[in-house]
Amino acid sequence: MPRSFLVKKYFARQKPNYSELECQNDTSQERFALAELSPGDDTSATCFTAGLVWDLSVLPALYMPTSQIEPSATPGPLDLSSPSSLSSSASSSGEEDEGRTSDPPSPEPVHTYAPRQRMKCTGVMAHVSPPEEEDREAPITAATRPVFLCKHCPKEYTSLGALKMHIRSHTLPCVCTTCGKAFSRPWLLRGHIRTHTGERPFSCPHCNRAFADRSNLRAHLQTHAEVKKYQCGVCARTFSRMSLLQKHSSSGCCSPTV
């Protein structure tokens, strides 16, 4: 269930000093440009793409030996003087999203509370796992299929694409020009930019309340539902969010969950 258990837990818990987002794993050789990313720092190689800032010095560096990373090869400061691009293009991309908003959540089955097995947050992968980690389904047969290892953390992937996607969560190449916060994916940044622009392209058909994020609208729609998505297996009470159900369960209505 928790998909963000791997990295950057600190991200949500504490408002990070974004200038410290560099290499939490302290792979001392690996020095990604994010270290230089601070609000207003235009010296890092960044460029605008539809309101996004891409740190071009990061991406190519991911997949080459550090010895090949040539600092001088990174493009010099690009033209960052497009202040209007932030809000305007952000809204345009938001409008793209809006075009797809219209599929309201179909009637979804009510989920009874059967807490899924929480993946162990060990950060230890199969090939280095102690034997007791056999709870991992589908044991990896390292001998028969390629394994792509993240050099920032112990995670491993069976496809390069998946690994590249994962590595972005370390390098955070998408940087907000307003506050300097970095994200792993462009659309995450777009969503973040909406917090600056106030754009809320997702509106509730029931109450016209607007949201900047589709997921939040979806959660909100649950509040309109008579029967909510998450149901207590003991008292049959329903909740709009899993977290509420979990609170409910752990607060004594039902036998405490583990």
Next chain:
DNA sequence: CTGGGGATGGGGCCC
């Protein structure tokens, strides 16, 4: 304490 909004992360899927 509960319910809900805001913000964010990541895997999977589609093009």
Next chain:
DNA sequence: TGGGCCCCATCCCCA
């Protein structure tokens, strides 16, 4: 193969 998006999930904060 990569980018974009969907969907689910989580955490924080506030009323």
